[in-house]
Amino acid sequence: xxxxxxxxxxxxxxxxxxxxxxLALVMLTSPAGAQRKMIQIKGSDTLVNLVQILxxxxxxxxxxxxxxxxxxxxxTGITALINGxxxxxxxxxxxxxxxxxxxxxxxxxxxIFAIAVDGLSVIVNDKNPVxxxxxxxxxxxxxxxxxxxxQVGGPDLRVSLYGRQSNxxxxxxxxxxxxGNKNYSPDVKEMNGNAQIIESVTQDVAGIGYVGVGYLFDxxxxxxxxxxxxxxxxxEGSPEYSPLDKEAVYSARYPISxxxxxxxxxxxxxxxxDFIRFILSPEGQAIVEKEGFFKIGKELMxxxxxxxx
Amino acid sequence: MASxxxxxxxxxxxxxxxxxxxxxxGLLAIIVLMGIFALLLATAVPAFxxxxxxxxLTSATWDPTSPEKAEYGILSMLASTLxxxxxxLLLAFPVGVAVAAYISDVASPRVREIVKPIVELLAxxxxxxxxxxxxxxxxxLIAKIFNLxxxxxxxxxxxxxxxxxxxxxxxxxxxxxxxxxxxYVEASLALGANRWQTLVRVKIPAALSGIVASMMLGMxxxxxxxxxxxxxxxxxxxxxxxFLQSVRTLTAGIAIELGEVPYYTxxxxxxxxxxxxLFVMTFFVNLAADLILEKQKRKLQ
Numbered sequence: 243x244x245x246x247x248x249x250x251x252x253x254x255x256x257x258x259x260x261x262x263x264x265l266a267l268v269m270l271t272s273p274a275g276a277q278r279k280m281i282q283i284k285g286s287d288t289l290v291n292l293v294q295i296l297x298x299x300x301x302x303x304x305x306x307x308x309x310x311x312x313x314x315x316x317x318t319g320i321t322a323l324i325n326g327x328x329x330x331x332x333x334x335x336x337x338x339x340x341x342x343x344x345x346x347x348x349x350x351x352x353x354i355f356a357i358a359v360d361g362l363s364v365i366v367n368d369k370n371p372v373x374x375x376x377x378x379x380x381x382x383x384x385x386x387x388x389x390x391x392x393q394v395g396g397p398d399l400r401v402s403l404y405g406r407q408s409n410x411x412x413x414x415x416x417x418x419x420x421x422g423n424k425n426y427s428p429d430v431k432e433m434n435g436n437a438q439i440i441e442s443v444t445q446d447v448a449g450i451g452y453v454g455v456g457y458l459f460d461x462x463x464x465x466x467x468x469x470x471x472x473x474x475x476x477x478e479g480s481p482e483y484s485p486l487d488k489e490a491v492y493s494a495r496y497p498i499s500x501x502x503x504x505x506x507x508x509x510x511x512x513x514x515x516d517f518i519r520f521i522l523s524p525e526g527q528a529i530v531e532k533e534g535f536f537k538i539g540k541e542l543m544x545x546x547x548x549x550x551x
Numbered sequence: 552m553a554s555x556x557x558x559x560x561x562x563x564x565x566x567x568x569x570x571x572x573x574x575x576x577g578l579l580a581i582i583v584l585m586g587i588f589a590l591l592l593a594t595a596v597p598a599f600x601x602x603x604x605x606x607x608l609t610s611a612t613w614d615p616t617s618p619e620k621a622e623y624g625i626l627s628m629l630a631s632t633l634x635x636x637x638x639x640l641l642l643a644f645p646v647g648v649a650v651a652a653y654i655s656d657v658a659s660p661r662v663r664e665i666v667k668p669i670v671e672l673l674a675x676x677x678x679x680x681x682x683x684x685x686x687x688x689x690x691x692l693i694a695k696i697f698n699l700x701x702x703x704x705x706x707x708x709x710x711x712x713x714x715x716x717x718x719x720x721x722x723x724x725x726x727x728x729x730x731x732x733x734x735y736v737e738a739s740l741a742l743g744a745n746r747w748q749t750l751v752r753v754k755i756p757a758a759l760s761g762i763v764a765s766m767m768l769g770m771x772x773x774x775x776x777x778x779x780x781x782x783x784x785x786x787x788x789x790x791x792x793x794f795l796q797s798v799r800t801l802t803a804g805i806a807i808e809l810g811e812v813p814y815y816t817x818x819x820x821x822x823x824x825x826x827x828x829l830f831v832m833t834f835f836v837n838l839a840a841d842l843i844l845e846k847q848k849r850k851l852q
Contacts, residue, residue, distance in 0.1 A: 402700050407786075407807045408616040423618040428627075428789035431703060431797045432807060434781070438686075445691060448700035 280308045281514055285319020285332030288415075289502050292358065292533045293332055299529060300520050307513050323505055324350050329514050331505045334360065352505045353549045357521050359492060359536035361499030362416060363455045363485040364472045365440065367447045372396040374473035374482045377497050381420050383450060386427025391448060403430040404439045404451030412436075416452050419498060444468035452498075454534060455485050474498055492539025501542060502535065515550065522546055588830065595827040598623075598820035607824065611790045613804065615818040623821050625828065627790040631705065631798035632832075634791050635780060636773045638709030639716055644766050646713075647720030648755075651762075654721070655728040656750050667725075674718035682782030685711045690783060697795055703785030706794040711779050716769035723768060727761025727847065728754055760847035767840030771833050777802035801829050 283293060290313040297309040311332075319331035324345050337345075337352065345352055364380060366372060372395055375383070382388040383401060391399045405426065406413040417423060433439045439451040440458075444467070460466055465486075473482035476497045483490040483497065490496040510518055520526050527537045538546065599607070602623045610624025650670065654663050689710055690702030731754050739749040755762070785797025786807060799807075809822050 399700060403787075408614075414616075417618065425614055425617050425619050428612070428614075429787045429797070431785040431787045432799070433786070434807075441686070442701060442703065445694070446701040 280310060281330065281517060282310055282312075282322075282328040283319075283330040283332060283504075284312045284314060284322045284328040286316045286334040286502065287313045288334045288360065289332040289358075289504075292502075292530065292535060293504075295533060296521050296526060296529055297517070299526075300517055303520075304513075304516070307517075309517065320505070323352065323507060324348055326350070326507070329506065330518075333503050333505065334500060336503075337505070350507045352507065353509060355504045355506075355518055355522070355546050355549055356494075356501035356538050356542040357504050357518075357526075358502045358530040359494055359499050359538060359542075360415065360502055361455055361485055361491050361496060361536055362412065362452050363458060364450065364452050364474065364498070365443050365458070365469045366450050366472060367443055367445075368468055368470045369447050370396055370470060372472070373470075374475060376475045376477055377420060378477065380474065380498075381422055381424075384416070384426060384430065385421055385424055386429055399448040401450060402446050402448040403427060404433055404442050404446075404449055405430040406436075406439070406452075407432045407434070412452070412454065416498075419500065420452075440466060440469060455491070455536075458486070488536075489539055491536050493541045494539075499536070501538070510550065519550065522550075591823055591827045591830055594820060595824040596820075598817055598824045601817045602821060602824075607821075613788055615808070615821060621818070623817075625801070625825060627788060628799055628801045628804050628825070629828070631784075631791045632774060632800040632802070632829075634794070635705050635708040635712060635784065635798065635800055636770055638705060638794060639712035639773045640766060640770055642709060643713035643716045643720055643769060647717050647765070647769070648724050648762055650717075650721045651724035651728055651765075652750055652755070655725050656746065656754070667722075670718055670721050673714065676715075678715065678776060678778040679782070681711050681715060682779040685779060685783030693795075699795060701785070703783065703797050704795050705784055705791060705798045708780045708784040708798070708800070709794065711783055712773040712776055715776060715779065716773050719772055720765045720769040723765035724758070724762045727758035727765065730761070730847075731757045758847070760843045760850070764840040764843040764847070767836050767843065771836045771840065774836065775802060775829065775833050777806050781806050801825050805829075 283297070290311060294311045297311055301307060301309060312328075316331075316333035316335050319328065319333055320337060320341050322328040323331035324341065325348075331352075337354070342352070364375070370391070372391065375394060379388065379394050383394070384403060384405070386403075388394060389401055391397050391401055405416070408414075413426075417426060431442070433442060433451070436453040436457040439453050443449040443451045458465055458469070458471060465471070471484060471486055473484045474497045475482045483495055485491055485496050485498070487496070491499050494501045504518065504521075506514060506518070509515075521530075522538065522543065531537055607623055607625060609626060610622060611626040611630075612622040612624045613628060614622045650666075654666055654670075658666060685707050686703075690704075690707050692702065693704060693707055693710075694700065694702035735753055735757055736749055739753040740746075744752070780800045781803040784800065784803065786799040786803055787797035788799055789796075791798045805822050805825050808818070
């Protein structure tokens with residue numbers, strides 16, 4: 243304990259010293275006007291890396307513009323925007339009605355831009371006759387409530403679940419989005435990455451797993467052998483979408499996908515507007531795809547254009 | 552004596568210096584061990600500010616990142632570890648002792664010279680390679696034999712760990728058999744016993760504590776093995792129901808979660824508590840093996 247406290251003290255001391263040093267360095271080197279041009283971005287941890295990379299690319303093109311990107315979670319970003327302590331809020335969920343009320347009360351009129359789409363695909367063995375599942379069925383399967391494929395129209399086989407480890411963002415996304423923030427079944431086999439899930443499902447006739455869409459294809463762009471990508475329905479009555487249908491993913495109609503957003507206070511102007519335009523440009527969207535997310539589809543992009551005008 | 556005198560004062564100095572260096576090296580091993588233990592203890596204890604010790608030891612649910620309620624029960628992982636380990640020993644011990652007896656008593660010197668290095672080479676296979684063999688070969692085979700949909704089971708882990716524990720069991724058992732005094736064997740043969748009777752009724756009983764110690768050391772190896780079981784046993788968190796189910800061992804649990812756990816949180820400290828449990832387990836298994844080996848040495852002198 244004592245050793246730990248001393249260590250913590252040492253670390254905090256080091257942090258203080260380095261902070262002072264960095265501050266001094268910044269004050270010495272930055273031109274006087276830089277402070278005014280600094281764009282403050284705060285919010286979603288899902289987005290923090292992507293936006294950081296976008297910001298670095300943008301700053302390389304436009305020297306003199308400084309962008310600071312902070313994480314903290316979607317809620318933190320939205321609160322900061324309401325309080326006027328940031329220029330752009332990153333968020334991976336939509337605004338809650340409560341937050342919108344509070345914003346309007348304070349005279350903040352959020353403009354929302356979808357900048358990328360996050361999505362997962364669900365795979366089974368290609369010998370499994372099941373072709374599609376509803377979100378509710380998928381949730382029940384991974385919560386361990388449905389134990390036999392018979393219950394969802396498949397063969398009389400015990401369901402064999404494959405997932406990621408709890409440190410994976412995919413694990414959390416799937417838990418929040420599909421399981422309704424309930425516990426995973428303890429029978430989920432925790433695999434070391436997307437590739438191992440695919441490998442296991444290929445061999446397991448009763449297997450089901452979730453992986454990023456990018457992992458479904460081999461080097462030559464062909465869908466991997468031995469697996470089947472399930473179509474997903476939001477509920478029993480709604481149409482089914484495959485994650486292989488790019489337009490369905492881009493437009494976030496595929497149910498296990500979510501748009502990732504940035505919000506500004508009112509119509510963005512100046513450098514903020516320019517930065518958002520850069521993200522939405524083909525160049526920015528190419529970075530989005532390179533970082534493992536999806537591009538924004540036509541419909542969402544049309545919305546974005548409207549909000550920029 | 553004359554040569555010692557020639558070295559004079561410097562010779563003495565050199566000798567004492569060398570002795571110091573060796574003493575320091577011996578001490579270092581102890582310091583490192585104590586240091587690891589102290590670090591584990593210091594980092595594990597804060598976990599129990601929020602976790603009930605009784606729940607930690609008796610609950611079967613481990614789900615620290617649960618959105619409903621974080622649970623920290625190690626019972627499932629503990630049971631899985633013990634199950635996979637004992638399964639491995641059950642497979643490796645008879646085979647290991649048989650191979651040791653073969654090498655020490657049956658094989659011709661020429662065969663012995665070939666078999667022994669091969670057995671020792673078995674210990675040189677990296678565990679990640681063994682794990683891969685588990686995924687690619689042994690697992691599918693188990694699935695086929697037992698008509699399962701997949702082979703990522705406790706049995707898969709036990710089989711692979713058995714292979715990994717074999718070199719330890721074989722080489723220490725063989726040492727034990729070889730250290731049985733020749734007079735025992737001669738006496739037995741003189742009384743009219745054949746080689747088989749001598750081996751089973753005289754040599755193995757005389758070397759028994761060494762053989763048991765080899766098993767314990769093999770067990771120590773199996774308990775602590777991480778990569779192989781991580782890859783081969785499926786890592787399901789549920790309480791193990793049998794050898795044909797996926798299980799998650801203590802080592803795999805730590806390896807899976809320590810990678811990206813937020814530092815200095817209850818979850819982080821709890822993972823060190825798992826490490827402490829593991830340390831205590833392997834420590835006592837190894838200690839017991841040492842004590843048994845010591846006893847055998849004294850008995851045969």
